[in-house]
Structures are given as C-alpha cells and as structure tokens.
Amino acid sequence: MLPELGQFALILALLLAFAQCALPIYGAWRGNTALIGLARPAVAGQAVFVALAFGILTWAFLTQDFSVAYVAQNSNLSLPWYYRFPAVWGAHEGSLLLWILILNVWTVAVAAFSRHLPGALMARVLGVLGFISCGFLLFTILTSNPFLRHLPALPDGNDLNPILQDPGLIMHPPMLYTGYVGFSVAFAFAIAALLGGQLDVAWVRWARPWTNVAWAFLTLGITLGSWWAYYVLGWGGWWFWDPVENASFMPWLVGTALIHSQAVTEKRGSFRAWTILLSIFAFSLSLLGTFLVRSGVLTSVHAFASDPRRGIFILVFLGIVVGGSLLLYAVRAPKVAGGKPFALLSRETLLLVNNLMFVCAAAMVLLGTLYPIIGDMLGIGRVSVGPPYFGFVFPLLMLPVVLLIPFGPFFRWASADWSSTWRALRPALVLALVAAVVAKLVFRHAASWHAFIGVAAAFWVGAGIALYALKRWREVPAGRRYTPEMLGMILAHFGLAVFLAGVLITQATSVESDLSFTPNQTQQVGGLDFRFVGVQRVQGPNYLADQGTVEVRSGDRLVTTLHPEKRQYSGQQMQSKSDIDGGVFRDLYVALGEPLGDTAWGVRIYVKPFVRWIWFGGLFMLVGGLTASADRRFRARRSARDEAVPAAATATA
Amino acid sequence: MSRLLPFIGFVLVVALLIFGLRWNRTHDMNWVPSPLIDKPAPEFTLPLLYDSTKTVSRQDLLGQPYLLNVFGSWCVTCQDEHPVLMAHAKKFGVRLIGMDWKDDPDTAKRWLAQFGNPYDTILVDADGKAGIDFGVYGAPETFLVDAQGVVRYKHIGNLTPENIERELKPAIAQLGKVQP
Amino acid sequence: MKRALLVFILLIAGLHAAFAIDPLPFTDRAEEVRFQNLTRQLRCLVCQNQDLADSEADLAKDLRRQVFQMMQAGKTDDEIKQYLVSRYNIFVLYDPPLQAGTWLLWFGPFAFLALGAFIVVRILRKRQDQWGQTRLINANETANHNSGSIESDPIDPEEDW
Numbered sequence: 001m002l003p004e005l006g007q008f009a010l011i012l013a014l015l016l017a018f019a020q021c022a023l024p025i026y027g028a029w030r031g032n033t034a035l036i037g038l039a040r041p042a043v044a045g046q047a048v049f050v051a052l053a054f055g056i057l058t059w060a061f062l063t064q065d066f067s068v069a070y071v072a073q074n075s076n077l078s079l080p081w082y083y084r085f086p087a088v089w090g091a092h093e094g095s096l097l098l099w100i101l102i103l104n105v106w107t108v109a110v111a112a113f114s115r116h117l118p119g120a121l122m123a124r125v126l127g128v129l130g131f132i133s134c135g136f137l138l139f140t141i142l143t144s145n146p147f148l149r150h151l152p153a154l155p156d157g158n159d160l161n162p163i164l165q166d167p168g169l170i171m172h173p174p175m176l177y178t179g180y181v182g183f184s185v186a187f188a189f190a191i192a193a194l195l196g197g198q199l200d201v202a203w204v205r206w207a208r209p210w211t212n213v214a215w216a217f218l219t220l221g222i223t224l225g226s227w228w229a230y231y232v233l234g235w236g237g238w239w240f241w242d243p244v245e246n247a248s249f250m251p252w253l254v255g256t257a258l259i260h261s262q263a264v265t266e267k268r269g270s271f272r273a274w275t276i277l278l279s280i281f282a283f284s285l286s287l288l289g290t291f292l293v294r295s296g297v298l299t300s301v302h303a304f305a306s307d308p309r310r311g312i313f314i315l316v317f318l319g320i321v322v323g324g325s326l327l328l329y330a331v332r333a334p335k336v337a338g339g340k341p342f343a344l345l346s347r348e349t350l351l352l353v354n355n356l357m358f359v360c361a362a363a364m365v366l367l368g369t370l371y372p373i374i375g376d377m378l379g380i381g382r383v384s385v386g387p388p389y390f391g392f393v394f395p396l397l398m399l400p401v402v403l404l405i406p407f408g409p410f411f412r413w414a415s416a417d418w419s420s421t422w423r424a425l426r427p428a429l430v431l432a433l434v435a436a437v438v439a440k441l442v443f444r445h446a447a448s449w450h451a452f453i454g455v456a457a458a459f460w461v462g463a464g465i466a467l468y469a470l471k472r473w474r475e476v477p478a479g480r481r482y483t484p485e486m487l488g489m490i491l492a493h494f495g496l497a498v499f500l501a502g503v504l505i506t507q508a509t510s511v512e513s514d515l516s517f518t519p520n521q522t523q524q525v526g527g528l529d530f531r532f533v534g535v536q537r538v539q540g541p542n543y544l545a546d547q548g549t550v551e552v553r554s555g556d557r558l559v560t561t562l563h564p565e566k567r568q569y570s571g572q573q574m575q576s577k578s579d580i581d582g583g584v585f586r587d588l589y590v591a592l593g594e595p596l597g598d599t600a601w602g603v604r605i606y607v608k609p610f611v612r613w614i615w616f617g618g619l620f621m622l623v624g625g626l627t628a629s630a631d632r633r634f635r636a637r638r639s640a641r642d643e644a645v646p647a648a649a650t651a652t653a
Numbered sequence: 654m655s656r657l658l659p660f661i662g663f664v665l666v667v668a669l670l671i672f673g674l675r676w677n678r679t680h681d682m683n684w685v686p687s688p689l690i691d692k693p694a695p696e697f698t699l700p701l702l703y704d705s706t707k708t709v710s711r712q713d714l715l716g717q718p719y720l721l722n723v724f725g726s727w728c729v730t731c732q733d734e735h736p737v738l739m740a741h742a743k744k745f746g747v748r749l750i751g752m753d754w755k756d757d758p759d760t761a762k763r764w765l766a767q768f769g770n771p772y773d774t775i776l777v778d779a780d781g782k783a784g785i786d787f788g789v790y791g792a793p794e795t796f797l798v799d800a801q802g803v804v805r806y807k808h809i810g811n812l813t814p815e816n817i818e819r820e821l822k823p824a825i826a827q828l829g830k831v832q833p
Numbered sequence: 834m835k836r837a838l839l840v841f842i843l844l845i846a847g848l849h850a851a852f853a854i855d856p857l858p859f860t861d862r863a864e865e866v867r868f869q870n871l872t873r874q875l876r877c878l879v880c881q882n883q884d885l886a887d888s889e890a891d892l893a894k895d896l897r898r899q900v901f902q903m904m905q906a907g908k909t910d911d912e913i914k915q916y917l918v919s920r921y922n923i924f925v926l927y928d929p930p931l932q933a934g935t936w937l938l939w940f941g942p943f944a945f946l947a948l949g950a951f952i953v954v955r956i957l958r959k960r961q962d963q964w965g966q967t968r969l970i971n972a973n974e975t976a977n978h979n980s981g982s983i984e985s986d987p988i989d990p991e992e993d994w
Contacts, residue, residue, distance in 0.1 A: 235887050242882065270960075277659060284663070296682075297673040311674050319667055326660035333656055337956075341963040349957060356949045364942035370666070371929075371938050373673040380934030381686045384876045386884070386927030393942055415964070512869060516856040593854025602854035685878060685924045695920075755891065781895050788920035790878035790892055 003068050003147040006056035010147075013049035013100075014137040016042050020130030024123035028196065036123040043111045043126055046133065047104040054101045057146050058088050067153035070094060070146045076157040078542035078570045079165075086170045087160045092294060092310075093146035095173060099290075100136050102174070102181045103129070110185055110210065117206060124192035125185075132184055135317040143310050162543070162567065162575035168228035176221025176248055180286040182214020183251060186258065187283035190276045191325055194332040204266045204275055209629035211262060211279075212488070215255045216625025222248055223618030231580055236512060236589055236606045238614055241390040243298040246369045247289030250362045254282045257358035259625075260351045268413055270339030270348055274355070277329060284322040285362065291318055298372060343415040350408050354401060361397045365390065402457050402500065405493060406464020409486075410471075424471060428463035435459040443509050454504020462497030465490055488628025492621045499617025505610040514593070518600045526607030528588070529553040535592070535601060543567040545577070548592040548601065552581065564592040564603070578604075587611050687788050687807045694721075694798050695786035699776035702753055702761060709776055711802060718805075718828050719748040721796040722772070723784060725756040726764035728792045734811035735768050741817055742771035747797075747825060751775040754784045754792055797821070799828050853889045857901050864904065871910050872897060874927050875917065884927065 020042035027035025057070075061084040066072040074094070075087045089095040107129045114122055140146070189207035193199055225248065230238045239245065258278040265275040292298055295311025342348040368385045375383035406428055410421040432455075439455035469490050472481045482490070513525050517532035524530070533549035545565040552559040562579040569575060578591035586609040593602025689695070698710040722738065724731040742749045751772035753761045758777055765775075778784050787796065790809075797806040806824035808816065859865040869886060875896075877888035885893055885900070896917070903913045917925045929935045 273656075280659075288666075291670070295670075295674065297670060297677060308674060308678060315667065315670055315674065322663055323660065323667070326663050330656040330660055337959075341967045342960055343964045344957055344961045348960075352953055352956065356946070356953050360942060360946045360949055363945050366666075367938065367941050370669060370673075371935075373669055373676070374937065375929075375934060376676050376680075377669065377672055378934045380932075381922055382684075382924045383929045383935065383938075384924055384927050385929065385938065386874075386876065388874045388928035389938070392928070397942065397946070513865065514854050514856045591854060596856070602856055604854045683881060685922055688919060688922045755895075781892070785892075785895060785899060785920060788922075790921065 002056050003060060003065070003149065006053045006060075007141075007145065007147040009049040009053040009056070010137060010141055010145075013046050013053065014134065014141060016046040016049065017130050017133040017137055020046060021127050021134055022130075023127075024130075025127035025195070028120040028123040028127070031120075033119065036119050039123045039126040039130075040111050042130065043104075043107050046130070047108045050097075050101055050104045050137075053147075054088075054097055057094060057097060058085065061085070061087050064157070065153070066155070066157050067149055067151060068146075069148045069150035072150055072154045072157040074158065074160050076159045076542075076570065079160055080541045082170075083160060083165050086164065086173075089173050090160050090164050090169070093140070093144045095177075096136065096140050096144050096294075097146055098173065099177050099181060100133065100140065102177045103133055103136065103184060106178075106182055106185055106210075107133070110188075114206065121192055121196060121198065121203070124195050125188045128188035128191045129184060132188075132321065135321065139310070139313050139317065143307065143313055159542075159569055159573065162569045162573050163232055165569075165575075166228065166232050168224060168232060172221060172224040172228050175217055175224055179214050179216075179218025179221045179255075180248070180251060180289065182210065182217055183255060183279075183283040183286050185210040185214065186262075186279040187325070190279035191328065194276065194325075194328050197332065199272060199276075199332075199334045201265055201269050201272065204262050204272075205634060207279070208259075208262050208266055209631070209634040211255070211259055211282075212625045212629035215252070215259055216622045216629070218248070218252050218255060219618055219625060220622045222252060223615050223622070226618075227615050230611075231578060231589075236510075236591075236604075236608070238506075238611065241368075241387045243369050244293055246365050247292045250365050250369075251282050251285040251289060253358050253362035253365065254278060254285055257355045257362075258282050260354050260358075264348055264351050265339075268340045268342070268348060270337070270342070271352070271355075272338055273329075273333040276333060278355070278359075280322070280325045280329060281359075281362075284318075284325075285366075287314070287318050287321060288366075291315060292369070298369070340414060342413065345411070345416045345418055347408060347411040347413050347416065350404055350411055353404060354408075357397055357401050361394060364393050364397060368393075402461060402496075405461055405496065406468075409465065409468040409489065409493075424467060425464055428460055428467055431463045432456045432460040439505075443505070445509075448508045450504040451508035454501055454508065457504065458497045458501035460497075461500060462494055465493040465497070483631055483633070485628045485631040485633065488624040488626070488631075490624070491627060492624030495617045495620025495622075495624060497617075498613050498620055502610050502613025502615075502617055506608055506614065509609045510611070511607045512604070513606075514602060514604050516596050516600045517603050525605045527554075528559065528607065530590070530603075530605055532601070532603060535595075538565070540567065543569045543575075546592065548590075548603065550579075550590050550603065550605075552588055560588060562588065562590045564590045566592050582612060584612060585609060681810070683791065684809055685790070687804070689788060689796075689804045690807060692804060694796070694802050694804050695783070697776075697778075697783040697786065699752070699778055699783055702751075702758055702775035702777050705758070705777070709774065714748075714750065714798070715802050716800055717748060718797070718799045718825070719750050720745060721750045721752055721787075721798060723752045723754045723787070723789050723792050723794045723796075725754045725792050726761045727756060730811045731793045732768070734793050734813075735771070737812050737814060737817070738771040739769050741812075741814075745821075745825060747828075748773045752783065752787075753777050753779075754789060755779065755781040795821070797824050797828070853887055853893065853897075855894060855897060857897070860905075867910070868901060868904060871904075871913065872900060875900075875914075876925050876927055878921055878925065885925075 020039060023035045023042070024039035027033070027038070060068045060071050061075055062081065064071070064075065064077060064084075070091070070093050074090050075084060079087065087094075089098040107126065110129070111122075111126060114125075186207045189203050189210070193203040222245075225245070226238045229240065230236065258275070258281075261271050261275045261278055264271050291311065291314040295314060296308070297311060368389055371385045372383055375381065406425055407421060410416070410424055436452050436456035436459075440452050443451040469482075472486070511526035515523055515525070515530075517523065519532060519534040522529050522531040529552070531551040531553065533551060535546050535548045538545050538547045545567040547563050547565045550562045550564065552562065560581040562581060564579045565577040567575045567577055576591055576593075578589055580590075581588040586607060589606035589608060591604040593604060596602050694711060696711050698708050701707050701709060724734075738749070749772050751774070753775055756777075756779065758779070761775075761777075776783075787794075793811055795808045795812055796804055799805050805828060806821070808821065812821065857868070859868065872886035873884050875885040877883045877885050877890055877893045877896075879890035879892050880888050883893075885896055899916075900913055903916065908916075914926060923929055929938060931939055
C-alpha cells in the first residue's frame with residue numbers, strides 16, 4: 001500500500017508544482033496579489049509531498065520491500081542497513097527523486113529566506129522553480145517511476161552495484177545535486193528579472209549568496225566524486241575526463257565565471273546582460289549534464305541504464321527551458337551597457353578575462369565531450385576524445401587565469417595602479433621562482449617538468465593572495481579588515497593554490513608499479529620496501545574476500561601495514577578494495593590483483609606525493625564559497641545609493 | 654542579432670543531440686568500423702584445427718573469395734550464431750573458413766562435435782595474434798575476403814538471418830560483379 | 834542482435850568493476866613509465882570506457898603484451914600507435930590525430946577563444962573611451978564645484994572590493 005501512496009504523493013506534488021508555476025507568474029503579470037500570495041503555500045505543499053514520496057522509497061529500502069521493482073533491482077537481503085540509504089539514489093529512478101527533493105529544499109529555502117524581497121519578483125522566482133520541478137516530476141511519473149511494483153514480490157533482490165557500496169556514495173550524489181540544482185536559483189532570479197523587466201542590479205545582489213552556496217556544494221560534490229573515484233575505482237587516478245565527470249565540470253566552470261561576473265554586476269553595475277546569460281548557461285549545463293548521463297547518448301563509465309524515451313523527454317524539456325530562456329534573453333536583455341565606467345587597467349578587466357577563459361574552457365569541454373557525436377555526423381568513423389586531449393587543451397586555457405589571479409584582489413575597481421600592484425606582488429613572484437628552483441632540486445628524480453611548474457604556480461597564487469590578506473591587515477583598521485565576502489575569496493583562491501600544487505606535484509612524482517609478489521617477498525617502489533606477507537580469506541557482511549597483507553618499511557622502520565582486498569559479493573560481482581595509507585605529503589596505495597601461478601599474486605602499488613592536496617584545495621574552495629555567501633551585505637536591504645547609477649555611466653553599447 | 658547568438662548556438666547543440674539519439678537507435682555503441690575494408694587482408698599462417706601439423710596461410714586462400722568467421726567455444730554469442738551458420742553455410746556460395754580464436758583446440762573440437770561443424774576449414778589462432786592483426790575485438794566477427802585477398806565487408810557480432818539477407822548477401826553478390 | 838553483442842561484452846568484461854594488475858618484466862623504470870604513459874593514451878575496445886592500462890578485458894591484456902613486445906623490439910610510441918590504428922581504427926587513440934574531421938576539435942576551442950577575445954577587446958576599448966570622458970568631466974567638476982567623483986572618493990572598504 002505504501003508504494004502506491006508514494007506514487008500518489010508524487011502526483012499531488014506535480015499538481016502543486018504546476019500551481020506554484022502558473023498562478024504566481026500570472027499573478028505577477030496581472031498584479032494580482034492573491035495569486036502572488038499562493039506561491040509560498042504551493043512551495044510548502046509540494047515540498048511536503050516530495051519529502052513524503054522520498055521517505056516512502058527510503059522506507060521500502062529499509063524494510064526490503066522487494067515487491068517494488070526498483071528496490072529489488074538495487075538491493076538484496078544481505079545489504080547492510082547503512083548502505084540501504086545510498087541505495088535509494090544508487091540508480092536512475094531514485095536519483096531522479098533525490099534531484100527533485102533537493103530542488104524542493106532549495107525552493108523552500110528561497111521562499112523562507114527571501115521574505116523581504118518584492119512580492120512580484122518572488123512570485124516569478126518561485127514560479128520558475130515550480131516550472132522546473134513540474135518538468136522533473138512529470139519525467140519521473142511518466143518514464144521513471146520508482147514505485148513500480150514487481151508482483152509477486154521477489155524473494156531476494158539483485159544487489160547494489162558493489163562499487164557503489166561505499167561511504168563516499170552516501171555523500172557524493174547529494175552534494176553534487178545540491179550544487180547542480182542550486183544553479184536553478186540563480187537561473188530563476190535571472191528569468192524573473194527578464195520577465196519582470198526589472199533589469200537593475202538588485203536581483204544580482206539577491207541571487208549572489210544562492211549562487212555562491214550552489215557553487216560551493218558543486219565544488220564539494222566534484223571533490224567527493226574525485227576522491228571516490230580515486231579510492232573506489234582503484235585506478236589511482238583522480239580525474240578521468242569521462243563524459244559523466246565532464247557533465248558536472250561544465251556547470252562548475254560556468255558557475256565560477258558566474259560568481260565573478262555577479263560580483264562586477266552587483267558592485268559596479270557592468271556586464272548586466274552577460275550575468276543574465278551566464279545564469280542561464282550555468283543551469284542549462286546542469287540540465288545538459290542530466291541529459292548526457294541519463295539518455296545513453298554517450299558511452300561512459302558510470303552512466304545510468306539508459307532508455308531512449310528518457311533521452312527524448314529530457315531533450316524536449318531542455319529545449320523548452322533553455323530555448324525559452326535564451327529567446328526571452330534575446331528579446332528582453334538590457335540593450336545598453338550600464339554600470340560605472342572603468343579603465344583598461346582595472347579589476348573589471350581582469351574579471352572579464354576570467355569570464356572569457358572559464359567560458360572558453362567550458363565550451364572546450366562541451367566540444368570534446370560531444371565530439372564523438374560530431375564524428376558520427378561528419379562520417380569520420382568513431383573517434384575517442386579522452387584525457388590526452390583535455391589534459392593538453394585545458395591547462396593552456398587556464399594558464400592565463402593562474403598568471404593573472406593574484407592581480408585580481410590588488411587591482412582596484414574602475415582604475416588600478418600598476419606600479420603599486422607590481423611592488424606589492426613582487427615578493428610573490430620572487431618566492432615562486434625560488435620555490436621552483438628548490439622544487440627542481442627536491443624532485444630531481446621527477447620524470448617531468450610538472451612539479452617545477454606546479455610549485456611555482458602554487459606559490460605565485462598562494463603567496464599572491466596571502467600578500468593581499470597581509471595588506472588588508474596592515475592598512476585597514478581592525479574590525480573592517482575582512483568582510484566575509486573577501487575572506488571567502490581569499491580562502492577559495494588559496495584553495496586553488498593548494499589544488500595546483502597537488503595536481504602538478506602528484507602528476508610529476510607519482511610512482512606506479514604492477515608487481516608480482518610471492519609470499520614474504522620484498523620489493524622496492526619509490527624508495528620504500530614493500531613486503532608481501534600473503535593472502536587470506538575473510539568474510540565481510542555481504543561478501544567473501546581475499547585479503548592481502550603488505551608491510552611497508554622505510555629502512556628498518558615499519559611505516560604501515562596495508563590490507564587490500566578482492567571481494568566477491570553475494571550478487572556474484574567482483575570488486576577490488578584497495579588499501580591506502582594516507583598522509584598530508586604522500587599516499588601509499590596498494591591494490592590486490594589476480595593470483596599469478598601457484599603462490600604469486602599481482603599487486604599494484606602507488607606512491608603518490610601530495611595527492612591529497614587536490615581535495616584539500618577543493619575543501620578550501622568549499623569553505624570559501626560558503627563564507628562569502630554569509631556576508632551580511634547580501635541580507636541587508638538595499639541602500640539607496642545602489643539604485644542611483646551615475647548618468648555618465650549609461651552609454652550606448 | 655547578437656542577442657540571438659546564444660539561442661542559435663543552443664539550437665545547434667540540440668540538433669547535434671537529436672542526431673546522436675537517432676544515430677544510437679540504429680547503430681551499436683560498441684561498433685568500431687574496421688580500417689581493413691577494401692585493404693588486403695593481413696598475412697597469417699595458422700595450423701588447422703583437425704590437423705595441427707598442417708598450416709594454411711593467406712596465400713593458400715587466394716583465388717576464391719571466402720568468409721572468415723572468428724569464433725570461440727568460450728564465446729556465448731557464438732553459440733547464438735552457430736545455428737544460423739549451420740543453416741546458411743552452404744547457401745553463401747563462398748567458402749566458410751572458421752578461425753578458432755583464443756581457444757583451447759580440444760574444447761573447440763568438443764564444442765563443434767556437440768553443435769555441428771558448418772566450416773569448410775578451421776584455423777586455430779590460439780594466442781590471438783592473427784585476431785589482433787584482423788582487428789578482432791568481440792567475437793563473433795565475420796570478414797568477407799575476395800579472390801584477390803582484399804577485405805570487402807566486416808560484420809561484428811552474431812550473424813542473423815536478417816543481417817545476412819540485408820548486408821552479407823548483397824556484399825557477396827557485389828563481389829561477383831567486381832570480379833573478372 | 835545488438836543486445837546479444839552487448840551481453841557478450843558484459844559477460845567477458847563488465848562484471849568486474851575492477852582494474853587490471855598485470856606485472857610485466859620491464860627492463861628499467863623509464864621503460865615502465867613509458868609503457869604506463871602510452872597505454873593510458875589508448876582506449877580499450879572491449880570495455881570502451883577504460884584505457885588500455887586499466888582494462889581487465891582479455892583482449893586488453895593481449896594488446897598490452899603486444900605493446901610491451903613492440904617496445905622491447907625498439908619500436909617508437911608512434912609506430913606502436915600506428916600499428917594499433919591500422920587494425921582498430923583511430924578509435925583506439927584518446928587524442929584523435931589532426932585530420933580533416935578533427936580540425937574542429939583541435940582548433941575549435943582556440944577559434945572560440947579568438948572570437949571571445951575580439952569581443953572583450955571591443956568592450957574594453959569602448960569602456961576605456963568612456964573612462965577617459967568621465968575623467969575629463971570629473972576633472973572639470975572638481976575644479977568648479979569640488980564635488981565628489983569616483984576618482985576622489987575615499988576608499989570605502991566595502992565599496993573598494
């Protein structure tokens with residue numbers, strides 16, 4: 001009975017989503033306050049029913065109701081209870097429901113925290129969010145119903161894919177979706193501004209904190225995904241440029257451009273049309289990602305089981321939402337370039353260059369991801385576009401960003417002074433060069449020049465931002481030194497420095513080796529002695545494993561003992577579980593392969609210096625994004641001075 | 654006009670995605686076109702399954718067109734294909750050469766004894782080298798080689814009565830026209 | 834038919850959500866690194882989302898052996914790639930070679946960048962002109978009325994940044 005209730009809840013949620021979309025937008029158009037007032041109750045109602053549906057599906061997993069087809073496909077009796085939660089979003093239908101739930105959480109948050117905003121604007125914002133919800137609920141109900149029955153009930157289910165049976169999966173999709181879906185808020189504000197014709201800068205100020213939070217969560221989601229791929233997939237890599245990864249990376253790139261262009265528009269009034277366009281792009285790419293992952297149009301490592309009907313539905317929805325918004329943009333976008341004037345040497349210029357490079361990078365990723373289809377179209381046969389392509393073009397496009405980023409905070413709005421900036425940043429440059437030379441000596445065994453460049457770039461960016469923090473400390477009276485927004489910027493930029501160090505040092509100095517070990521044999525990898533003790537059988541909650549024991553020694557000192565496993569799950573699926581000795585400065589990573597001959601086993605060993613810095617960098621960016629969005633400026637009512645844009649600034653485009 | 658550019662770009666992307674969806678309906682995502690088509694078949698010298706002392710090379714097969722069917726007793730889809738080969742082998746009008754790929758000869762013999770032998774000749778490629786030279790990546794695969802030793806057609810996956818009618822037979826007929 | 838092929842591929846490869854650990858007798862560390870770099874640039878035909886280095890498929894193992902033997906025989910990376918391309922098509926290369934059909938792929942991003950840069954430069958020029966004009970106006974105003982202008986504003990920490 002419960003699953004039917006769940007489906008019923010979804011249908012009610014759809015009706016409420018429709019009401020939330022149609023009535024307030026109509027009301028805002030006609031100036032009907034009663035209809036405008038309907039927005040918030042509809043939001044609340046929809047959220048209650050979506051939460052109910054999600055709760056019922058979770059309950060079906062917890063109680064192992066195998067009469068529900070989705071539950072039977074993605075869990076079985078031996079699945080531990082703590083993996084039954086992530087199993088809810090372990091496949092297409094449930095993850096779609098999670099998508100909708102998160103959209104509702106965002107909508108409720110917007111409705112709750114934006115009480116001081118003009119009613120008509122809020123009606124339009126909530127209406128646009130309702131429209132998106134409508135599309136996804138319809139999609140779920142028509143093509144991907146998670147509550148479909150399988151009668152009679154199966155005695156036992158399939159299994160949750162073992163690579164998903166991991167703590168990382170509990171957090172990765174919810175965080176990623178929170179980021180993805182969060183861009184819908186910036187999108188909704190932009191569309192509301194276009195619909196209402198209120199294209200002053202007010203909407204940007206209100207949309208900024210939401211965009212920053214969404215960006216922060218997307219950063220966290222991608223970071224977790226990368227971390228998960230690193231230790232679960234067992235390939236020791238942290239990024240594969242797989243279509244699914246690219247699908248989350250494109251919104252991130254455009255989102256990064258967006259948070260910077262929003263800053264310009266909010267503070268200086270410039271780039272208004274561009275900020276609207278980026279808001280549309282960021283969310284469009286989130287939708288496109290959903291399409292790419294779920295339509296099966298591209299082959300990918302972890303795409304969902306695909307169904308062409310689903311592909312067509314999302315494509316039609318994508319066409320309506322994005323096509324409609326871009327047409328609206330074409331008709332309504334501000335025709336004149338507003339905002340305060342600025343000189344060539346100014347922060348505005350740097351942020352414009354930032355936007356150019358990030359949007360180019362996103363376009364490049366889109367092109368590379370879709371190129372196999374273009375290849376089919378051009379009839380050149382099937383082409384593969386993978387890490388060597390992206391790994392070559394992407395750094396080229398990001399190089400100017402890394403070079404220019406320390407200048408950003410030092411350059412003033414409107415007009416910057418080159419000589420004082422140069423004086424302020426010279427120590428960073430000197431430090432970067434010295435550090436690079438030191439790195440060259442320390443990593444003299446490194447196979448490539450990446451470590452050298454990485455250290456230089458990390459010091460350039462990191463010291464550059466530290467110098468700015470220092471300058472504020474010296475020059476500004478206590479209490480006014482760091483606004484949360486500025487602190488967020490400092491943290492996020494510092495995160496980039498940490499990330500760069502991690503990526504490039506790891507790339508240059510990692511050692512990887514596939515070795516054949518007989519019991520008690522010792523071999524050297526990366527200057528450490530690895531002793532393979534042997535393999536024994538162990539029984540896990542829902543798997544049987546061959547567990548290897550590897551002792552790592554540095555000289556006579558025992559560094560660590562690792563236990564990589566090769567697991568046979570109850571669903572007959574094999575999964576390697578590597579074991580990692582993690583550290584701030586290096587990871588030791590050991591994975592167990594197949595038996596080779598009578599007593600020998602294949603073992604893969606990685607020594608990965610600084611690899612964790614990649615994810616530490618992501619965490620800095622996360623904290624930065626959240627800190628920036630906490631700035632009270634965003635919550636305060638607009639002051640009168642923001643509304644007055646100097647007449648001199650309004651010139652023709 | 655410039656305000657319409659993003660919309661136009663989006664329309665292009667959507668057109669591409671529609672093309673992709675349609676293409677995938679009629680094409681296998683795992684299908685990789687062979688670069689060997691209309692090129693000479695690679696050199697090989699392989700022992701016979703039923704007489705491992707004798708070998709057959711590419712030159713030995715020249716003069717008459719033949720179908721080269723790559724199979725293995727371990728391959729599940731080959732079992733699906735097998736009855737189709739049994740039914741059509743004599744109707745192709747060309748020799749059917751089997752290539753037992755990455756397989757144990759004794760298991761292959763038992764397998765053929767159980768399901769029947771549609772082949773005129775069976776070559777053994779135990780280490781898979783000849784298969785690599787032919788660009789085999791998913792058995793069963795079938796190559797049509799003409800009398801001059803040039804590959805004219807390749808099918809990846811199991812042959813079915815439909816694709817034999819639709820693709821293979823026309824390809825064999827085409828062979829006749831090209832030849833003197 | 835297509836489903837059958839897919840099932841076949843899944844049967845031989847897909848069940849292992851694992852990766853290949855395949856020790857080979859390298860002569861030295863440099864050769865091992867070269868092998869790892871090369872096989873990471875090659876796509877496996879059986880599990881099409883893995884590179885040759887990581888794929889567990891039987892064929893991938895054979896191809897790794899082949900690459901290894903060719904390296905031992907003194908073949909260059911390009912020769913080895915050519916060997917595979919002549920059998921398996923450019924599909925095996927994760928970085929498609931520059932040819933008529935891949936011009937868009939390799940030059941597209943830079944053409945896009947050039948277009949963007951052109952637009953940015955135009956915007957900056959226009960703004961620079963405006964900036965010059967406002968400075969002129971402001972200078973006059975300051976002379977006449979000593980009224981506040983953007984230039985002479987004291988830097989307010991909130992506005993400053």
